[in-house]
Amino acid sequence: MADFWRRFRRNIGAVVGLVILVLVGLTAVLAPIVFPFSPWEMRGVPFMPPGEMGFLLGSDSLGRDVAAGIAHGTLVSLLVGGVSTVVALAIGITLGAVAGYAGGRVDDAVMRFTEFFQTIPSFVLAVVLVAIFTPSITSIVIAIAIVSWPPVTRVVRAEFLSLRSREFVQAAEVLGRSRIAIMLTEILPNALSPIIVLSSLMVATAILLESALSFLGLGDPNLMSWGFMIGAGRSVIRLAWWMSVFPGIAIFLTVLALNLVGEGLNDALNPRLARRRGMVVT
Amino acid sequence: MSLLSVEGLTIALPPGGERAHAIEDISLHLDAGEILCVVGESGSGKSMTASAVMGLVPPGLPIVSGRIVFEGTDLLRLSAEQMRELRGRRLGMVFQEPMTALNPLMTVGDQIGEVFRVHGETGDVRGRVLRLLEDVRLPDPPSLLGTYPFRLSGGQRQRVMIAMALALGPSVLIADEPTTALDVTTQMQILRLIRQLQQEKGTGVLFITHDFGVVAEIADRVAVMQHGRIVEQGPARAVLNAPQHPYTRALIDAVPHGTARATTSASEEVLRLDGVRKTFRRGGGLFKRGSAVVAVKDARFSLAKGETLGLVGESGSGKSTLARCVVRLFEPDGGSIAFHGTDLLRLSRAAMKPYRQRIQMVFQDPYASLNPRRKVGDIIAEGPVTHGVPRAQAIAKAKDLLRLVQLDAGALDRYPHEFSGGQRQRIGLARALALDPELLIADEPVSALDVSVQAQVLALLDDIRHRLGLTMLFITHDLRVAAQVCDRIAVMQQGEIVELGDTAQVFGSPRHAYTRELLDAIPGKHWMPPRQAA
Structure with a gap:
């Protein structure tokens, strides 16, 4: 673990990303304390530029506080990103593990099913799904999960395919262990590194997807989110740039941070690759 | 004077490693027309010795002291450019892994021919490549010219490698475990081939191996390495049959002896x-x-x-x-x-x-x-x-x-x-x-x-x-x-x-x-x- 941390720290970008992520997390936690009112509440004169009338980041077309909106929207974004990734991982790992371990016909069937999902443009599918299930936080999470599991399946399958022929897996087989035990305790722990890296990037993609859905007006109507704020500010961008720019920066920073952390995790979890960039190997 | 001599060569390892030096105070010499086997277990520094002679020591491992004298010049004093000229022309090398040592996208003919072209010899490349392929006893050289390496077996690839190493008639051939990755019958063929070529051309061969059987098969002289040092050196017969150093004795004792044991009577x-x-x-x-x-x-x-x-x-x-x-x-x-x-x-x-x-x-x-x-x-x-x-x-x-x-x-x-x-x-x-x-x-x-x-x-x-x-x-x-x-x-x-x-x-x-x-x-x-x- 100490070793992992040392390798992670060597990548400065990743550390910066982690710091940003911690700040974003803090914002989400502290939002109800710093802004102890609903982000939908009208707090003053509309279209106030940043810094005036006590609006740190300005006010929107109805006099709502943009800063409060961003702060309260943080939790929604992180939650949607996190939960949908967990759901996508659950689907992806299960299917990938079964396909990779069983091989043969099962593998063929699962992979054709996966390809079926991959041929449909994911954003279009997400829009359709949310539209059918009526926009709510649950339907958004499910839609995002449904469009983002195929890459997980492919990665997990590839890992399982290569690991299942390794001798320690064969040894477990000879010992008479059950297939599920072999998958869970022998193979999966060794396949975790790419899954962790992939999932950090998936959280970023999910946040972008959620923002895009809200931008189109398919967000949860009861929850303030960054995408919704950009969508609302879009028509008045020449009049009140701050309405779209600040939520945009929030999305940008969070997604960037997640990508940086993902890269750092990749370096730290695959030391052999990382070492090539700098240190001498004897 | 010997063809190649290594004198007191010491190469450091990065600080914090298991020992201070990869090889320490190595001295050996190789005469024309003899095979010197350097034997040792993994990590003994035998491959590092070979790399040092070829000027292929990985960056970051400083050469602390010593000289490598080849035909009267100290190789360690040469520039990278001069060294490159010597490699291939005067010093040939064969590697362990024949499966990865050849470029998979080049035909055998081009690959061997490249050795000539790189060293500026463009006259009758095709003819010379054909002769080389004959020398290493590969079947049907003309059709081999246009063949890609993936069609060849491990032993055949190793023959191509040897042909490349010998292309310009080097006076020293360095072979780093050239038969370790091969099957036993192929190994024997390659060993015989190296033996024959070396006798025909009077090349000095520095042969790195871990296998005392191989040593017994081809060595004229033997140097035994342990932990980066040479612990024993001498004529093959003397080292194999009357080892002096305890480590050599232990190694030779560990060689599977191949004598059959008594069989047990059959039961259930x-x-x-x-x-x-x-x-x-x-x-x-x-x-x-x-x-x-x-x-x-x-x-x-x-x-x-x-x-x-x-x-x-x-x-x-x-x-x-x-x-x-x-x-x-x-x-x-x-x-x-x-x-x-x-x-x-x-x-x-x-x-x-x-x-x-x-x-x-x-x-x-x-x-x-x-x-x-x-x-x-x-x-x-x-x-x-x-x-x-x-x-x-x-x-x-x-x-x-x-x-x-x-x-x-x-x-x-x-x-x-x-x-x-x-x-x-x-x-x-x-x-x-x-x-x-x-x-x-x-x-x-x-x-x-x-x-x-x-x-x-x-x-x-x-x-x-x-x-x-x-x-x-x-x-x-x-x-x-x-x-x-x-x-x-x-x-x-x-x-x-x-x-x-x-x-x-x-x-x-x-x-x-x-x-x-x-x-x-x-x-x-x-x-x-x-x-x-x-």
Whole structure:
């Protein structure tokens, strides 16, 4: 673990990303304390530029506080990103593990099913799904999960395919262990590194997807989110740039941070690759 | 004056390594027309010595002191440009891994021809390449010119490598374990080829190897390395037959001696294979048929209680596949595998489980056969726990087993990567023994280990086998090892058991031509290690 941390720290970008992520997390936690009112509440004169009338980041077309909106929207974004990734991982790992371990016909069937999902443009599918299930936080999470599991399946399958022929897996087989035990305790722990890296990037993609859905007006109507704020500010961008720019920066920073952390995790979890960039190997 | 001499060469390792120097105070010399073997176990610095002569020391490893004098000039003082000119022209090198040393996207002809072009010799490249291919005894040189490396076997590629190394008639050839990755019959061909070429052309050969059999086969002089130092140096005959340094003696003692052991009398039958077949199908899909490779055809043999049967053959002979069929890691296409009269092939996965306890396996690669994410204690206790033994009891047993395989109990809480190859192989053995099996299948259990460690593991295996009365199926490509361990030997060639008999009979009066060929190819077969001969 100490070793992992040392390798992670060597990548400065990743550390910066982690710091940003911690700040974003803090914002989400502290939002109800710093802004102890609903982000939908009208707090003053509309279209106030940043810094005036006590609006740190300005006010929107109805006099709502943009800063409060961003702060309260943080939790929604992180939650949607996190939960949908967990759901996508659950689907992806299960299917990938079964396909990779069983091989043969099962593998063929699962992979054709996966390809079926991959041929449909994911954003279009997400829009359709949310539209059918009526926009709510649950339907958004499910839609995002449904469009983002195929890459997980492919990665997990590839890992399982290569690991299942390794001798320690064969040894477990000879010992008479059950297939599920072999998958869970022998193979999966060794396949975790790419899954962790992939999932950090998936959280970023999910946040972008959620923002895009809200931008189109398919967000949860009861929850303030960054995408919704950009969508609302879009028509008045020449009049009140701050309405779209600040939520945009929030999305940008969070997604960037997640990508940086993902890269750092990749370096730290695959030391052999990382070492090539700098240190001498004897 | 000698052709090449290394004087007091010391190369440092980065600080914090296991020792301060990769090689320390190395002095050796090579004359024209002789073969100098540098022998040592992995990590002894023998390859580093070869790299230093070629000027290929990895950046970051400073050369602290010493000189490498080649034809009167100190190589360490030359510029990179001058060194490049010498390499290939005056110094040729052959590497260990013939599968990766050739560019897969260039034809053999272009690849050898490039050696000439790089050194500015453009006249009649084609003719010279053809002559080289003839020199290294490759069949049909003209058609080989346009062939890509993937069509060649390992031995043929190694011949191409040798042709490239000898293209410009270097006065020194450096061969870094050139036959280690090859099968025993191919190895013998390559050794003979190097011997012949060296005599024809008067080249000095610096031959790096870990195998004393190879040394006995071709060396004129020997230098033995340990921990980066040369511990003994001298004429081959003297070093092989009257080693002075204790380390050399230990190494030579560890060489499997290849003398057959007394056979045990036959008793109750444990395992009987009848007509076992396995064919692998590659490629193919919904719409096309793949190609088929017959790995095992019609294998039949039986194993009596307490007996060790050796399955011997070269790579691709199907010996590992056959072993894996017995434990049902592969499903055979037909035949029967009877264990105490029960045909294992008819059993379902669940019905097979009780038999899993009684048939266990030790794997080849000590680095791949232990799960890197689990502690040694869990790895060993896993089997008993799976079969319903309470965990505490299983761990206690794991502790006893570690003692049995001569590791200390502290190993329980450590991870596999903290152990050396030999130690890991002991852990693998402990895992197999944890279920108290009757039949142990050992798939090349020592072929990935250094010779001295190999001897220890073989001794341990033999000791445990006697103590626990195990029946064993022992797979190996090394006939010397097989002779030492097995009561009976089955020789496999292209999926078929071509000869099966008592070890003494197979070695003494082989019936099949292929067996004779294999026996003939054992490197250094005329040499008897001194202590064992006495």
